[in-house]
Amino acid sequence: MARLTRRDFLKASALGMGAVAISTGLAGCVLDSDDKRRVDFTHGVASGDPLQDSVILWTRAVPERGSKVKVGWEIATDAEFASVVRSGTAETTEAHDFTIKVDAQGLMPGQRYYYRFRSSGATSPVGAATTLPEGSVEQVRLAVVSCSNYPAGYFHVYREVAKQADLDAVVHLGDYIYEYSSDPDSYASEEAQALGRTFPENNNRELLTLVDYRRRYAIYREDPDLQLAHQRLPFIVVWDDHEVANDTWRNGAENHDDSEGDFEQRKLAALQAFFEWMPIRPVIEGNDEAIYRSFRFGDLVDLHMLDTRVIGRDQQLDYLNYLSEAGLNVDQFTADVTDPNRTLLGAEQRLWLQNKLATSTGRWQVLGQQVLMGRMDLPAELLLAIATETFDDLPVTLQELATLKGMQLQGMPLTEEQEARISTAAPYNLDAWDGYQAEREVVLGMARQLDKNLVVLAGDTHNAWANNLKDMNGNQVGVEFATASVSSPGLEDYLGLPDALIADAEQGIGLLVDGLDYLNINQRGYMVVTFTQDEALANWYFVDTVKSREYTVDNSRSAARKTLPGAGNRTVDPV
Numbered sequence: 001m002a003r004l005t006r007r008d009f010l011k012a013s014a015l016g017m018g019a020v021a022i023s024t025g026l027a028g029c030v031l032d033s034d035d036k037r038r039v040d041f042t043h044g045v046a047s048g049d050p051l052q053d054s055v056i057l058w059t060r061a062v063p064e065r066g067s068k069v070k071v072g073w074e075i076a077t078d079a080e081f082a083s084v085v086r087s088g089t090a091e092t093t094e095a096h097d098f099t100i101k102v103d104a105q106g107l108m109p110g111q112r113y114y115y116r117f118r119s120s121g122a123t124s125p126v127g128a129a130t131t132l133p134e135g136s137v138e139q140v141r142l143a144v145v146s147c148s149n150y151p152a153g154y155f156h157v158y159r160e161v162a163k164q165a166d167l168d169a170v171v172h173l174g175d176y177i178y179e180y181s182s183d184p185d186s187y188a189s190e191e192a193q194a195l196g197r198t199f200p201e202n203n204n205r206e207l208l209t210l211v212d213y214r215r216r217y218a219i220y221r222e223d224p225d226l227q228l229a230h231q232r233l234p235f236i237v238v239w240d241d242h243e244v245a246n247d248t249w250r251n252g253a254e255n256h257d258d259s260e261g262d263f264e265q266r267k268l269a270a271l272q273a274f275f276e277w278m279p280i281r282p283v284i285e286g287n288d289e290a291i292y293r294s295f296r297f298g299d300l301v302d303l304h305m306l307d308t309r310v311i312g313r314d315q316q317l318d319y320l321n322y323l324s325e326a327g328l329n330v331d332q333f334t335a336d337v338t339d340p341n342r343t344l345l346g347a348e349q350r351l352w353l354q355n356k357l358a359t360s361t362g363r364w365q366v367l368g369q370q371v372l373m374g375r376m377d378l379p380a381e382l383l384l385a386i387a388t389e390t391f392d393d394l395p396v397t398l399q400e401l402a403t404l405k406g407m408q409l410q411g412m413p414l415t416e417e418q419e420a421r422i423s424t425a426a427p428y429n430l431d432a433w434d435g436y437q438a439e440r441e442v443v444l445g446m447a448r449q450l451d452k453n454l455v456v457l458a459g460d461t462h463n464a465w466a467n468n469l470k471d472m473n474g475n476q477v478g479v480e481f482a483t484a485s486v487s488s489p490g491l492e493d494y495l496g497l498p499d500a501l502i503a504d505a506e507q508g509i510g511l512l513v514d515g516l517d518y519l520n521i522n523q524r525g526y527m528v529v530t531f532t533q534d535e536a537l538a539n540w541y542f543v544d545t546v547k548s549r550e551y552t553v554d555n556s557r558s559a560a561r562k563t564l565p566g567a568g569n570r571t572v573d574p575v
């Protein structure tokens with residue numbers, strides 16, 4: 001991968017000469033702090049938010065006694081630390097849960113670096129990170145992950161990501177932790193006991209306080225597969241809802257009620273723990289609520305990471321509020337779901353995104369965000385079956401509807417009643433962009449007007465998808481590539497679908513949803529998106545199980561879709 005041309009290198013060397021000379025002078029003399037207490041690096045190392053000249057380095061240093069600790073850090077161009085380019089000391093206290101974040105600066109673009117921390121003779125594992133490339137860039141490769149539920153299964157997916165060569169970064173789209181207990185009746189925890197993935201007593205409850213959230217991160221970060229991924233690769237992270245509580249919005253969450261205390265306090269505790277434990281650079285120093293930010297990969301990719309949860313989101317609509325004995329109040333629902341004042345991003349973030357899209361010149365404009373942007377309208381009778389959990393007839397209903405849709409697509413005549421069965425459709429998930437339709441039009445409108453090559457990345461659903469993003473007038477604007485979960489159960493679980501019906505269900509849903517080009521509804525995995533000047537290629541990889549320590553990569557289900565730059569870039573099967 002050509003990250004840096006010779007000319008770039010010379011230019012950067014000349015600019016960085018002073019910094020390199022100074023930091024070489026510092027190397028070695030400050031690495032060991034004069035603190036003589038024993039210190040444990042209890043949770044490995046992590047890096048994140050790489051820029052052309054800096055990267056966040058993270059560790060946790062717990063002293064055997066006392067509430068304050070000082071550690072040395074160093075970053076080098078070789079794993080043996082013969083060429084240290086920067087070093088320094090950092091302090092942490094109990095008030096930060098003994099987590100440490102260093103913004104290592106004065107680095108070279110597109111360069112592989114190695115880093116470690118040391119204190120009182122204890123040395124952390126050596127981590128690796130790559131700075132973002134500058135100038136003319138041939139290729140950018142991003143792994144995309146989301147939704148790692150600890151009690152639901154093993155984190156094999158993180159291990160597989162760690163094995164991938166040539167990745168520039170791991171983009172984590174949230175649900176890094178879940179707020180539930182690991183009791184058998186808790187979400188996705190039925191097998192936690194058998195898997196040996198229950199939470200210890202002092203954390204086995206729904207998270208509410210700062211201590212609760214911190215302990216949960218600590219448990220996750222003891223997982224060897226997650227630790228390995230952090231150690232080998234820089235992460236670029238955003239939260240989704242479960243870092244706070246299920247279906248979080250600006251002022252509340254589905255999984256929060258007054259008996260659990262003040263939501264604002266809970267949210268701030270959750271976000272503080274997130275900022276302490278994640279290798280993320282504060283967007284505004286001292287503010288744990290702002291995470292939307294951009295990353296520029298030379299002239300090839302601008303990655304805009306969004307917050308569709310906390311900063312601006314209006315409360316989700318709920319079909320139940322539109323249901324009466326007379327049926328669904330379609331007019332009121334339609335008016336609300338398309339209300340131009342309804343927001344997912346908030347006015348400030350939307351304006352920021354508009355500016356970013358207008359001024360960014362990368363070949364690809366990429367949105368790294370949580371929830372599906374593609375329109376996922378399903379026939380009403382299917383939605384009703386899902387809502388009322390009458391799954392027994394679901395495969396038959398799905399097959400019937402898919403057959404009718406297939407006939408319609410082939411131009412075969414349908415009766416009025418058949419026509420109505422497939423055309424009476426509504427959004428499946430009101431927690432996604434489908435519940436905020438006017439703002440989706442605004443975002444798609446921006447990309448179209450500015451003539452950008454738009455690629456949207458999404459997590460949240462636990463399933464893999466490729467969508468063609470069209471505006472309300474049917475104009476093709478861009479594509480969406482969505483990743484499966486690391487371990488959280490997907491639609492197969494939600495719909496109670498046995499293995500034998502998965503292929504039919506995928507085919508049926510694929511037919512019924514306009515714009516949907518690919519889906520996998522029953523496997524855990526990750527996505528790698530490879531950008532070049534000529535194409536953006538998404539590869540989905542899946543593991544065969546997260547329910548046993550032994551697993552294999554299920555190559556039979558690997559899939560790929562790509563898109564080409566140009567007006568209305570759409571998905572193409574690369575085969």
Ligand SMILES: [Fe+2]
Pocket residue numbers: 146147148175242460461462488
């Ligand atoms: Fe999730």
